[in-house]
Amino acid sequence: MTTNKEDYLRLDSMVCFSLHAASRAFDSVYRVVLKELGLTYPQYLAMLVLWEHRELSVKQLGAHLRLDSGTLSPLLKRLEATGLVRRERSTADERSVTVRLTDEGAALRERALAVPRRIYDATGIGLDELQDLHARLNRLTTALDSAVLDE
Structure with missing residues (x-):
């Protein structure tokens, strides 16, 4: 990184852009690797958390992934449609939804290793x-x- 004040606003001197570019490069590699599992990168991240915890509320899952429910809900809906997870409204608190792995979702972990x-x-x-x-x-x-x- 440069120490010249004039260069502070150059794109190639920005740490945030280096992180952004690295993230996009990771996304490209993950896209190819995860295609075999039928997962997108965000779905893979959700599955990683669920493989670790087996069952969580949507709120808890969102906290792990740093995602809000508006972003997480469509992702979970797609995972549920593929049979990897099941979402169930809590009987104790109808505002809370629990996400749990199905047997198929748990079995996918072996292939993801x-x-x-x-x-x-x-x-x-x-x-x-x-x-x-x-x-x-x-x-x-x-x-x-x-x-x-x-x-």
Whole structure:
């Protein structure tokens, strides 16, 4: 990154754009890899959380994914239409909807086990460097979340 004040507004000096470009590149690789599973990247992320927790409220799932219910609901509707999840309104609180894996959704996890390795191989980055990047991005996210909360 440059230290010349005049260069601060150059696109190629913006960390946010580097993250955006990397995210789009990841999306492209995931699109190819996840095609075999019949999932989009956002659906894959939802499935990762459900494979870990088996069952969550839509609100809890949204918190894990950093998505609001307006974005999450259509995604879950498509996963339900493919038979991977089931949504059920809570009997205790009709405003709450629970999402749980179906047997088919749980079984898809086995086929998904190869995905992380394929993505890792596509990065061309060593494991230590990738883990360091992951840790730094988590610290950046925490700092940015705190900056928003301070306002």
